[in-house]
Each structure stands twice: as structure tokens, then as C-alpha cells.
Amino acid sequence: DQQVKQNSPSLSVQEGRISILNCDYTNSMFDYFLWYKKYPAEGPTFLISISSIKDKNEDGRFTVFLNKSAKHLSLHIVPSQPGDSAVYFCAASALVTDKLIFGTGTRLQVFP
Amino acid sequence: SQTIHQWPATLVQPVGSPLSLECTVEGTSNPNLYWYRQAAGRGLQLLFYSVGIGQISSEVPQNLSASRPQDRQFILSSKKLLLSDSGFYLCAWSVNSLVGYTFGSGTRLTVV
Numbered sequence: 001d002q003q004v005k006q007n008s009p010s011l012s013v014q015e016g017r018i019s020i021l022n023c024d025y026t027n028s029m030f031d032y033f034l035w036y037k038k039y040p041a042e043g044p045t046f047l048i049s050i051s052s053i054k055d056k057n058e059d060g061r062f063t064v065f066l067n068k069s070a071k072h073l074s075l076h077i078v079p080s081q082p083g084d085s086a087v088y089f090c091a092a093s094a095l096v097t098d099k100l101i102f103g104t105g106t107r108l109q110v111f112p
Numbered sequence: 113s114q115t116i117h118q119w120p121a122t123l124v125q126p127v128g129s130p131l132s133l134e135c136t137v138e139g140t141s142n143p144n145l146y147w148y149r150q151a152a153g154r155g156l157q158l159l160f161y162s163v164g165i166g167q168i169s170s171e172v173p174q175n176l177s178a179s180r181p182q183d184r185q186f187i188l189s190s191k192k193l194l195l196s197d198s199g200f201y202l203c204a205w206s207v208n209s210l211v212g213y214t215f216g217s218g219t220r221l222t223v224v
Contacts, residue, residue: 006155034212043118043202043215044156089156098144098163098208099171104155 003027004092006103013110019077021106023090026071030092034100035064035075038087047088048075080110114139118203118216125223131176131190133219135203138184143205145186146213147178150200162186198223 005024013019021035031052036044050057050064050073057064063076077084087107091100118135125131137143147159158171160178168178175194179187186203200220204213 002155004155036212041121041200041218041220043204043218045215046212049212091156095208098206099146099158099161100213101158102148102156 004101004103006106008106010107013080015112016079019080021075021088023073025092029094032093034091036089082110085110116216122220128192133188135186137205146204147188148202193223
């Protein structure tokens with residue numbers, strides 16, 4: 001049972017435009033959400049996070065939005081750059097368990 | 113500063129052979145340690161996690177086992193590899209999920 005889902009396996013965006021990556025979750029106990037970025041043959045690196053007490057968190061070109069009622073979060077990248085091309089994973093945690101559950105990933109390609 | 117080491121980077125093993133992947137963390141004490149596997153279309157699947165020496169929790173039934181003989185050492189093993197064990201294995205550590213996980217560089221395992 002996939003508790004964290006990323007329904008778009010891939011996304012292609014032109015440089016300078018906005019990239020929107022989506023993530024849905026099913027477990028209402030999740031109260032902390034993170035996005036990771038992964039290049040081929042490397043470990044994922046932390047990008048941005050949000051706790052369930054917020055609905056938005058911004059860090060430079062990256063903004064994460066959380067809609068708790070819809071159990072949905074999204075990552076916005078503005079403006080997109082070719083170096084953003086990677087696989088993006090969303091992850092969720094119920095802090096009492098201290099485990100991160102990852103989604104299946106979305107491969108973002110930013111073309112010139 | 114904290115660092116995480118994972119080796120080997122790539123491994124090709126025949127079916128039925130044993131496996132031992134090692135992960136060590138430096139610069140922190142009593143970390144939570146995790147083994148994840150990235151398989152095609154499956155995202156990052158949590159295999160094992162450990163909150164202390166000798167304490168191992170298994171997330172999914174499988175052909176693999178994990179051990180934590182020392183505070184900052186986490187080992188993933190198998191007595192007899194299956195073709196389905198092929199994948200990209202990632203070790204990670206955290207203090208708690210609020211600060212996210214730090215991943216190693218991964219091991220690409222191909223079982224032939």
C-alpha cells in the first residue's frame with residue numbers, strides 16, 4: 001500500500017517557466033513533509049520541508065504548499081533552471097514514528 | 113561535521129551468492145540509521161531502520177537482513193541473493209525526521 005504517491009512519473013518544463021510537482025498521501029497521521037532531489041547514481045539530498053501547522057514554506061526559488069484537507073502537497077520551482085533536472089521525491093513522516101515514507105518520484109527535465 | 117560512507121558503489125553478484133553492504137556514519141552519536149532501496153517504479157522503499165545498537169526493525173518481508181554491531185555502523189546482508197534483489201541501495205542517518213535524513217551515495221547492486 002503506497003501511502004505517499006506521486007502520480008506523475010515525469011515532467012518536462014522549459015527553462016524560466018514554473019515547475020509544479022505534486023504529491024498525495026493517505027495517512028492522516030503524517031505531520032511533516034519533505035522534498036528531496038536526486039541525481040542518477042547519487043543519494044537524495046534534502047530540498048525543503050513543511051510541517052502540518054503551515055500551508056506554505058518558501059526557500060528561494062522553491063515553495064512547498066500543503067493542503068491538509070485534500071492530503072496533497074506540491075513543490076513549485078520558479079524559475080526553473082536546467083540544473084533542476086533530477087528526480088524529485090516527496091516524503092512524509094509521523095513524528096511519533098520518526099520514519100520517512102517516500103513517494104515514487106517524479107523525473108523533472110528542464111530544457112533550454 | 114557529519115558524514116556518511118557507503119560502499120561499494122557498484123556490485124555485480126550471481127544469484128545465490130551472499131551479500132554484505134556496509135554503511136558508517138561519522139561526527140554524530142546514537143543516530144537513527146536506515147536502509148532504503150530504489151527499484152524501478154517503486155520509489156524509495158524503507159527496508160530497515162535502527163534506533164540503537166542491536167535494535168533493528170524490518171519494514172517489509174524479504175530476503176535481506178540488517179545488523180548494527182556498532183553505534184555508527186549499519187550492515188545490510190543476504191545469505192543467498194535473488195534476481196529481485198537488484199536495485200539501488202541507500203543508507204541514511206538522522207537525529208530525527210524533523211531535520212530530515214542524510215543519505216549516502218548508494219550502492220548499485222545487480223544480481224545476475
